[in-house]
Amino acid sequence: MKNLALKMLTLLLALPLVANVADAAEKKVKAGFIYVGPVGDAGWTWSHDQARQEMEKLPFVEPSTFIESVPEGAESARVINGLVRKGHNLIFTTSFGYMDATLDVARRNKDVVFMHCSGFKTAENVGNYFGRMYEPRYLSGIVAGKMTKKNVIGYVAAFPIPEVIRGINAFALGVRSVNPEATVKVVWTQTWFDPGIERDAADSLLDVGADVLAMHQDAPATLQAAEARGAYVIGYNSDMRTFAPKAFLTAPVWNWAPLYKKIAEQVKDGTWKSEAIWWGMDTGMVGLAPMSDQVPAEVQKLVAEKTEAIKAGKFHPFAGPIKDQEGKEKIAAGATASDPELLGMNWFVEGVQGTIPK
Incomplete structure (x- = not known):
């Protein structure tokens, strides 16, 4: 009897534990x-x-x-x-x-x-x-720097916050890593999603000679402007090539x-x-959309090599020396921007043309 009572007590004590496990599984x-x-x-x-x-x-x-x-x-x-x-x-x-x-x-x-x-x-x-969208932004800059003929690249930007500024800088660093003569002209829209305003901003950059466009916007209006004017374009957020099949080169994308x-x-x-x-x-949260066939094989190879270096931690887009628009050294040779510096970035790198609204 004592053994039976002990077994029953053991079973009773175990019941709440079983119930708790079941509750957790059903949450x-x-x-x-x-x-x-x-x-x-x-x-x-x-x-x-x-x-x-x-x-x-x-x-x-x-x-x-x-x-x-x-x-x-x-x-x-x-x-x-x-x-x-x-x-x-x-x-x-x-x-x-x-x-x-x-x-x-x-x-x-x-x-x-x-x-x-x-x-x-x-x-x-x-x-x-x-x-860390600045990683594929840098890679897309390499593509833009190689594809421009006029050395004038336009960037349709949303709001002047560190996230957007950091992306512009990474892109420009990628551009100038392969084409030091190229410049990146920035136009602000002060909106995340407004196709009309975005299209006007894109057209204004094409009007001043840009032959490649990039963007930090949510609509495909920038791509459509490039397609209509015979320019190239770097998308953003998702693979938007269907909106500009002739103009699209690649895009930094989210997953x-x-x-x-x-x-x-x-x-x-x-x-x-x-x-x-x-x-x-x-x-895999951020990446680069497959490149268009218009991008030469040697450029695609260069981007692939740099992609692997970034993933392996062997290359950082914000490794010095890096200067700002005025030529002042912001990141010294041998140094790399820290996360707090990247998250609070409020200055443009050398090669970017435009101002940051206060």
Whole structure:
């Protein structure tokens, strides 16, 4: 009898543990996404939404919610709050201007995990994430530097924040690594997604002699302008070659799916912790779209070699010596820009023509 009683007691003590394991296995992730543009932009928002759909295929992820074209700033807090009220336990806010609103909502909802894209602030239940897009930006600059005939390259840029400035600089460094005579002219649009304004900016650069265009914009308008005027173009966000089949050379592109899946798994397992994520080409989050057949084989070979060097940690686009527009040394020979320096970058490298609005 004593042995039987001992066995029954052992079984009873084990039941809560079994139940807890079952509860953990059944935990679901309900994710919500805030987008700055429309899903159909074919660029930034489209790339995030492709990853959302991939994440949703995980068996423990419930059908997710996305809200598109949400204005940045304080107004976005209302939309983020709405996702909280509807029971989402994981919320991705996918543009720089959502940063403070995300933190504000997160302070009042400690049981929800928030992930903010491209910002620099974190909290107990807020992490941030981005990719080292400056790596493929540099590579695309090599292509542009080799393909220009006039040594005038135009760059349609969104907002004068470090993310955009860093990309322009990396691109220009790539250009001048193979063509020191080339310059990169910058025009600001002060918008992420406005095809009309982007097209006007692209045309203005073509008007002053640019024969290759690049961009930090969400719409394919820059590509369409280049196609219409017989110029070459470097895309961004996704492989947009269908919008400019004759003009397209390549594009720095995003693949958010590996990260979104990882975050969802951490939330499910209860292992998520606030951190600042900045993944590079070695993770597959950022990369370069396949190059057009118009890019000569020797250029493609050069880019492939530099790609492997970046992935292996043998080359860094911001390794010195690097000078600014005024010729002042900003990164000394033998030195490499630190992450804080890159994340706060507010100056243009030598070879960039344009100013940074205050």
